[in-house]
Amino acid sequence: MSQRPGDDHDRSGDAWREEMLRWPTSWAPQPYPTRRRSVASTLRAIGRAIQSLIMIALMLVGLPAGLIIGVGWPLPTREEFIRWLERPPDTTPLNSDETLFQFFACLMWLVWAAFVWFLLAEAIRVILRIRLPRPRVPAPLRRPVTTLVSGLMLASTIARTTVPSPAPAVASADVGKSQSAEEEEAEALAGPSASTPVSSEASQDVAEPHVAAPPIVPVGQVTLLVAGQRYAHTVVRGDTLSEIAETWLGDANRWPEIYHLNRGRSWPSIGGRLHDPDLIFPGWTLELPADAAPPGGPVPPAPTAPTPGSPAPTASAEPDSAPIGPPRVETSPPAVAPAKAGEVAAQDHQPGVRLPSQTWVSLGLATSIAAIAALIRLRRRQLARLTFPIPTSLAPAPSPVPASLRALDAAGSLDLLLDSGDDAPLPGIMPLGPPVSAPIGFDTDGQEVSLFDLPEAGIGLCGEGTEAVARAIIAAALATGIVEYQCDRPIVVIPVGLLARLLPTGAPLTGLNPDYRSYDPERLCIVADTEAAIVGLEEEMVRRRREVDRCGVATLDDLREQDIGEYSAPHVTIVEAEQRHVARLRAITACGRGLHLTTVVLGDGGPPPTYGVRLDGTITASPPDPDDQSRTALAGRLSTLGQRDLVDVLGMVEEAAPRPEQGTDVERAQHPTAETAKDPVDVLRVPDPPNVSGEQKPVRLAVLGPVTVTTVASGRLTAGLRTGSASVLAMLAVHPEGRSLDQIAIPTRPETDRDAARASTRTDISAARTLLRQTTGLAKAKFILFDGARYLLDRNLVNVDLWDMLAAIDQANHAADDTACLAALRRAADCHGGSFAVTVGRVWVAEYATTIRNQVLSVHGRIAEFLEADHPDQAIAVLERAIEHDPVNEELYQRVMRIHGRLGRSDAVRRTVRLLGNRIAELGEAEVSETTERLAHRLIEASTKPRRPVPIQLCAEDEDFGLAPGDL
Numbered sequence: 029m030s031q032r033p034g035d036d037h038d039r040s041g042d043a044w045r046e047e048m049l050r051w052p053t054s055w056a057p058q059p060y061p062t063r064r065r066s067v068a069s070t071l072r073a074i075g076r077a078i079q080s081l082i083m084i085a086l087m088l089v090g091l092p093a094g095l096i097i098g099v100g101w102p103l104p105t106r107e108e109f110i111r112w113l114e115r116p117p118d119t120t121p122l123n124s125d126e127t128l129f130q131f132f133a134c135l136m137w138l139v140w141a142a143f144v145w146f147l148l149a150e151a152i153r154v155i156l157r158i159r160l161p162r163p164r165v166p167a168p169l170r171r172p173v174t175t176l177v178s179g180l181m182l183a184s185t186i187a188r189t190t191v192p193s194p195a196p197a198v199a200s201a202d203v204g205k206s207q208s209a210e211e212e213e214a215e216a217l218a219g220p221s222a223s224t225p226v227s228s229e230a231s232q233d234v235a236e237p238h239v240a241a242p243p244i245v246p247v248g249q250v251t252l253l254v255a256g257q258r259y260a261h262t263v264v265r266g267d268t269l270s271e272i273a274e275t276w277l278g279d280a281n282r283w284p285e286i287y288h289l290n291r292g293r294s295w296p297s298i299g300g301r302l303h304d305p306d307l308i309f310p311g312w313t314l315e316l317p318a319d320a321a322p323p324g325g326p327v328p329p330a331p332t333a334p335t336p337g338s339p340a341p342t343a344s345a346e347p348d349s350a351p352i353g354p355p356r357v358e359t360s361p362p363a364v365a366p367a368k369a370g371e372v373a374a375q376d377h378q379p380g381v382r383l384p385s386q387t388w389v390s391l392g393l394a395t396s397i398a399a400i401a402a403l404i405r406l407r408r409r410q411l412a413r414l415t416f417p418i419p420t421s422l423a424p425a426p427s428p429v430p431a432s433l434r435a436l437d438a439a440g441s442l443d444l445l446l447d448s449g450d451d452a453p454l455p456g457i458m459p460l461g462p463p464v465s466a467p468i469g470f471d472t473d474g475q476e477v478s479l480f481d482l483p484e485a486g487i488g489l490c491g492e493g494t495e496a497v498a499r500a501i502i503a504a505a506l507a508t509g510i511v512e513y514q515c516d517r518p519i520v521v522i523p524v525g526l527l528a529r530l531l532p533t534g535a536p537l538t539g540l541n542p543d544y545r546s547y548d549p550e551r552l553c554i555v556a557d558t559e560a561a562i563v564g565l566e567e568e569m570v571r572r573r574r575e576v577d578r579c580g581v582a583t584l585d586d587l588r589e590q591d592i593g594e595y596s597a598p599h600v601t602i603v604e605a606e607q608r609h610v611a612r613l614r615a616i617t618a619c620g621r622g623l624h625l626t627t628v629v630l631g632d633g634g635p636p637p638t639y640g641v642r643l644d645g646t647i648t649a650s651p652p653d654p655d656d657q658s659r660t661a662l663a664g665r666l667s668t669l670g671q672r673d674l675v676d677v678l679g680m681v682e683e684a685a686p687r688p689e690q691g692t693d694v695e696r697a698q699h700p701t702a703e704t705a706k707d708p709v710d711v712l713r714v715p716d717p718p719n720v721s722g723e724q725k726p727v728r729l730a731v732l733g734p735v736t737v738t739t740v741a742s743g744r745l746t747a748g749l750r751t752g753s754a755s756v757l758a759m760l761a762v763h764p765e766g767r768s769l770d771q772i773a774i775p776t777r778p779e780t781d782r783d784a785a786r787a788s789t790r791t792d793i794s795a796a797r798t799l800l801r802q803t804t805g806l807a808k809a810k811f812i813l814f815d816g817a818r819y820l821l822d823r824n825l826v827n828v829d830l831w832d833m834l835a836a837i838d839q840a841n842h843a844a845d846d847t848a849c850l851a852a853l854r855r856a857a858d859c860h861g862g863s864f865a866v867t868v869g870r871v872w873v874a875e876y877a878t879t880i881r882n883q884v885l886s887v888h889g890r891i892a893e894f895l896e897a898d899h900p901d902q903a904i905a906v907l908e909r910a911i912e913h914d915p916v917n918e919e920l921y922q923r924v925m926r927i928h929g930r931l932g933r934s935d936a937v938r939r940t941v942r943l944l945g946n947r948i949a950e951l952g953e954a955e956v957s958e959t960t961e962r963l964a965h966r967l968i969e970a971s972t973k974p975r976r977p978v979p980i981q982l983c984a985e986d987e988d989f990g991l992a993p994g995d996l
Contacts, residue, residue, distance in 0.1 A: 468497075840856065
């Protein structure tokens with residue numbers, strides 16, 4: 029074999045080059061022989077490539093898609109994990125099917141993550157020439173891993189038919205949220221009354237148990253499985269597992285059996301999956317244990333299959349007795365008499381309030397009565413006295429609304445607007461009247477109907493609901509304009525015999541001003557009979573027509589717009605239909621248009637259009653209008669009131685009427701002492717002393733002013749606090765000893781029924797806990813405790829500004845000297861940031877706000893007494909700050925005038941009494957009390973009266989200097 033270049037290293041360079049030139053062919057690399065690929069091998073290569081791409085796509089896209097659709101997110105949420113840890117071991121076994129399935133789902137996600145990482149690492153190596161660590165599977169384990177992945181993919185496909193996704197948010201919006209673990213344990217022991225209800229916006233009637241043939245067919249409330257005598261229950265609004273167990277099993281504590289029997293089940297037609305015993309949806313059909321018995325008695329025999337077209341069982345009728353719990357806000361009237369389906373459907377959008385007397389009132393009239401209640405509260409604030417020693421009780425002030433009408437006050441306060449204009453004398457305090465004057469009901473379009481905007485200048489009523497509607501018309505007319513000027517307040521004229529029928533037996537048949545002490549003229553005129561009422565109506569019509577003609581206008585509205593002549597208040601006459609008065613009433617109705625003269629005729633045969641009304645106020649018959657075909661007749665539903673309800677409305681109107689008040693002189697009267705009556709057991713009498721150790725609690729709740737929450741970790745929370753949660757926190761702040769679920773739900777949510785209010789309150793409590801846990805970092809803290817009967821704030825974690833204020837007041841009451849008392853009073857004043865829970869906007873807040881406001885005013889008044897002798901200007905500044913909290917309290921103005929009077933500031937006294945008069949006049953044209961007027965007059969006279977010169981006696985030394993008495 030010849031020698032290649034480089035074998036002999038001793039050769040010279042020239043010899044090396046010559047040798048290289050002689051070996052060109054043997055040194056160049058020879059190509060490999062080419063092989064021609066067959067068509068079959070090419071197709072097999074393409075098939076393997078397509079198969080690889082399909083497998084990659086299935087692993088990369090198909091596996092996560094199947095997991096998301098079939099299983100969802102396998103890991104529990106934070107709340108579910110905490111609830112799972114706190115749940116007893118026997119209710120959540122670790123070896124359950126659902127737990128194992130979730131474990132394999134997590135393992136499948138890990139396999140998919142490893143596969144994605146492998147593909148990513150390979151792509152980076154090929155493109156960027158960078159090697160990343162890749163998971164390596166040993167050769168003996170490759171086949172088991174492939175088998176495991178295939179099996180998990182098959183299991184996820186099967187799970188789509190057994191474990192559905194949770195219900196959408198729209199479906200769960202009508203269901204109450206789950207409660208915490210300690211509430212679940214306590215309420216499971218307490219029975220069905222302490223269970224979590226399920227809420228729904230639309231009320232459903234409960235049907236009688238009905239037997240159905242297999243398969244399960246939901247009929248009414250109960251669905252029975254005849255085969256094997258296994259029963260099932262269809263969930264309706266308000267059902268809970270404990271109530272179902274009590275009904276079917278006779279023991280509310282057996283609810284875990286029903287839960288475990290149906291756990292993990294899905295209802296595709298309804299939506300959702302049962303994974304929480306506190307969260308069940310209306311329409312779900314729950315299987316019951318084998319020993320379940322129907323609530324109606326013994327097990328019925330197996331019936332034959334129902335024939336097609338058989339009628340469904342009818343729902344139970346509404347009970348006649350008064351409802352228990354909060355008054356309902358209805359959207360459709362109860363069927364007192366048989367009505368057509370079209371009539372009921374047309375009234376589904378008519379909101380109203382159902383009273384305990386089984387009468388119905390529109391929201392417009394409820395708002396009018398709420399305005400009267402707000403005005404009465406302001407009148408009581410005008411004459412409120414400052415109390416020393418200052419009481420520390422949190423008992424609510426007496427309500428100005430009788431018990432029969434509190435539902436109207438609660439519902440109407442939600443729509444009541446306050447005058448917040450820039451030029452308003454009492455911004456944010458004085459209520460405004462409803463937009464519709466004298467609201468008497470709704471029409472078919474859901475619009476409020478005014479008594480003064482009827483198609484004719486009057487209305488006739490007949491039918492069984494005539495008297496109930498007449499009472500509501502009287503209440504609507506007298507409640508109109510109560511917060512406006514006197515010319516806007518209607519006058520009602522009614523015969524004494526008719527009024528006696530509308531009022532209960534023994535009620536006084538007198539007007540609203542029996543002693544003639546009110547500034548407001550008589551608004552309820554009681555005449556002898558129908559003849560006297562019609563004669564008075566004719567005289568009023570003639571007088572108004574002459575006034576309109578004299579001013580050259582067509583109607584009284586034109587008279588008022590041009591601000592000429594004398595404007596007369598609306599006039600409402602209520603009489604019974606009599607044939608001999610038909611012609612005169614027809615003439616009055618024809619001529620009364622534009623003169624604000626309204627005639628209400630009770631009985632058939634009157635000249636105004638007569639409408640038939642049921643007991644619930646539903647209009648059953650509307651007369652046609654032969655003269656004007658374009659005018660639409662009245663239709664819809666009218667408000668109704670009971671006899672006792674009308675008496676209570678008249679009492680409220682009488683109390684709200686402006687009248688001269690005697691008042692109290694602060695210079696001559698002694699301080700009233702705190703009440704010695706015992707407070708209820710759930711009312712805090714003497715609060716805990718302030719924290720002297722310097723340790724700050726994690727949460728500080730402020731309820732004096734807007735309800736706000738401040739945490740040590742996150743500061744003041746500007747977002748995230750629900751309105752319902754704020755209302756619950758405010759309720760627990762004025763009840764430190766705790767409140768039951770119903771005691772919280774009924775006042776805070778008066779517009780909903782009891783079950784929905786309970787469910788919403790649980791949701792608000794759970795949301796408040798979640799927010800506080802997230803902002804404080806205390807994941808296991810409760811903040812709102814539950815002792816099995818009541819909810820209460822955890823005083824070890826939550827501090828309330830109201831409690832600090834009451835503790836400082838208590839220290840001031842028991843202070844040893846004036847210095848310590850003044851220091852404690854200043855601390856109490858610093859805690860006050862505004863009216864109690866101003867952002868809640870519920871009527872229950874008003875009575876507690878009155879109590880707390882009186883305590884704050886007494887604090888400022890006591891501070892001013894300490895400063896008056898040495899620092900009078902500082903005392904006036906303290907009293908002016910108190911006036912900002914309550915601008916209608918007369919005693920505060922009296923104290924300011926007294927200090928100005930002692931300093932000789934007559935002009936300041938005049939300005940103070942003038943400011944008070946302007947603000948009091950906004951309260952329905954009321955006036956300052958006689959005592960305040962006399963005090964102002966006395967102080968002004970004393971400060972402007974010239975002082976008599978004091979005679980000077982000269983001593984002997986003065987006479988020696990030659991001074992005479994006239995020289996001094």
